[in-house]
Amino acid sequence: MNHLLTLLGVLSLLLGIIGIVVPLLPTTPFVLLAAALFARSSPRFHHWLLNQRHFGPMIDDWQRYRGMRRSAKRRANVMILLSFGLSLLVVSIDWVRLLLIIMMVILLTWINRLPVVEPVALKE
Missing domain, CATH: 4.10.860 (DNA Excision Repair, Uvrb; Chain A)
Structure with a gap:
């Protein structure tokens, strides 16, 4: 099950990255979904994502403050x-x-x- 959640997290993160340049494909929900999936499946990937310069602060703000x-x-x-x-x-x-x-x-x-x-x- 952890491998499936990790794979879904990677796919979600890729969709989020693609959404940066493709109109109507949202970035934020996919990145937040990837963070949630990684939190349940791979502490290493979750830690890596939280320490990314562009995505980390946004994810941290959402997880801590829902804002x-x-x-x-x-x-x-x-x-x-x-x-x-x-x-x-x-x-x-x-x-x-x-x-x-x-x-x-x-x-x-x-x-x-x-x-x-x-x-x-x-x-x-």
Whole structure:
């Protein structure tokens, strides 16, 4: 079972990395899923992921506080708006555009309702 969870963690992490450059493929949920899978299957991979410069702080903030830093929220909002905006320019079917707008609003609403993790609070 540990090998299956580790394999799923690796696949999830790869999808998260691909999601950095592919519009509409989310990065954060896949990276958080990989961290959860690694926590249950491979302490070594979990430790490695938590110590990554780009993903580690985001995962730690989520695991400890169930929130995001203000700068991460800003970056997420910008990337969501850019990727959905580009998709809306490319798509010519009206119902697909409407679906994209609905997805964008839901995602922006969810991200912006998450608690903000303040750096001052992290120093305690």
